[in-house]
Amino acid sequence: MTDSTAALPTGPSPDRRLRVLAAMSGGVDSAVAAARAAEAGHDVTGVHLALSANPQSFRTGARGCCTLEDSRDARRAADVIGIPFYVWDLAERFKADVVEDFVAEYEAGRTPNPCLRCNEKIKFAALLDKALALGFDAVCTGHYATVVVGADGHRELHRASDAAKDQSYVLGVLDEQQLAHALFPLGDTRATKEEIRAEAERRGLAVAKKPDSHDICFIADGDTQGFLARHLGTAEGDILDETGERVGTHTGAYGYTVGQRKGLRLGHPAPDGKPRYVLDISPVDNTVTVGPAEALDVTALTAIRPRWCGTPPAGPGAYTAQLRAHGAETPVTAELADGELRVAFAAPVRGVAPGQAVVLYDGTRVVGSATIATTTRAVRARG
Incomplete structure (x- = not known):
């Protein structure tokens, strides 16, 4: 295991002025991130992703590029920052890669994470590909995570300075090439969310007091079971x-x-x-x-479709693993065998569902992630 390299330079080529495309959801985090990137001297352009063919069908105030209100909030923030602003329609791509995937996973008895899939397929694939084609150097978002340059010159993804706000779990799908074009201006700050809001207010950003939402952005009323019933019917x-x-x-x-x-x-x-x-x-x-409850104890799992934030592990190793976006770390041993990630827990864990992502860490560094396929349960003693 390696020590944290959090003191090393962050982001893609920080020693020069970059052309940056700032993904602006209409929330306070992405607005402050865009403002910080512009203040750092980069040539910043704001973009709001229209992810619904019918924005009114998404919940008002939802976090994550979903409503007309969010689009307007993002535009107003860009005007205050003094950067160009555009709206890009990625609704069809979002429907196919995130919404339909979400429904199919539940239909198959698995539990997906749509935010992780959105980062993989939309923000750092569709959006980043388009940005690079247009001559931008990097995509900037309001995620709380840190990209650092290791001693060997390779870029690594690390936890945010403030572990309480860390979002590296949902970014564990990014590979080194994507990290080379990612900026997370909020990742190295230890400011509380209240202090981020205060910064937004000092900058004159109207989103300073806009509430956060942690629900799934494309489920308008927050009723996941009702949403699935409408798409899959009842049985x-x-x-x-x-x-x-x-x-x-x-x-x-x-x-x-x-x-x-x-x-x-x-x-x-x-x-x-x-x-x-x-x-x-x-x-x-x-x-x-x-x-x-004790029948939920899991001692090991097998995960598929591994994605590495850098070089894949050479052999079995000791890591920590995170199984939910806001979950705790747990010690594990893990190895890559026949294209699958095999993870054994030092102590049994509960609530592990196929379809979830397991993200491996080496200290603060994100090693990579994979989708849980099967689990091994602890044997229950019976009287």
């Missing part, structure tokens, strides 16, 4: 306990995720009276299996 099935006994029914197995406790509507309480959790989802026979 009544059984909820089973560990013995195979029917303890309830559901209207679509896709509406559940491993580790879920609330909203199960079980007709029969557990014999011991303890809460039950979703253990498995089977789209083939449309069943959901529930059981006690």
Whole structure:
């Protein structure tokens, strides 16, 4: 494992003036990031991504380039900063690569992360490709993460200076080539969110007091199960306990995720009276299996489609892993074998669902990420 290189120069070619395309969602973070990039002397152009064919169908105030309100807020921020501003229509690409992928993953019994997919397919693929074709040097966003240049000249992705705001998990899909063209002006600040808002107010940005939203931007009312039902229809099935006994029914197995406790509507309480959790989802026979919390303990997993933020690991190694955007780190050993990432946990973890991303860290450095395919459960002792 290596020490943090957070003291090294950050971003792509920081010693020269860059042509920067600032992705402006209409929120405070991306506005301050664009302002900082311009203040640093870069030639900045703002762009708002129109990701919905019908922006009114997305929730008002949603964070993430989704509403007419957000587009107008982004334009006003660009005017205050004094940079050119455009709106780019990526609605069809977003629908295919993010929304349809989200629905297909749930239909297959997996639990996807649409923000991670958006970073991979939209902001640092479709947007970055277009930016480079137009002669820009880098794409700037309001993510809290840091790009540093290692001693060997390779760029690395590191956690933000303030771990409480760190967003490196959802950027773990970026490869070194993409990192070479990424700027995260907020990543090296230890300012609280209140201080970022105060900075926005000092700069005259009206978004300073705009509330954040952490919901999925393309689900207008925040009702994920209702959204999936509209796209996949309803199909009544059984909820089973560990013995195979029917303890309830559901209207679509896709509406559940491993580790879920609330909203199960079980007709029969557990014999011991303890809460039950979703253990498995089977789209083939449309069943959901529930059981006690300890049955969720996972000791190992296999993940597919690995993406590396630099050179892939040469062999087995000790790392820490993060399994959710705001989850804690846990010690693991991991190795790449036959194109799959195999991870073993030092202690059992719970709520690990196929479809989620596992992101590996070496200190503060993001090693890479992969999509969880299978898990190995701890053996439960029975009396």
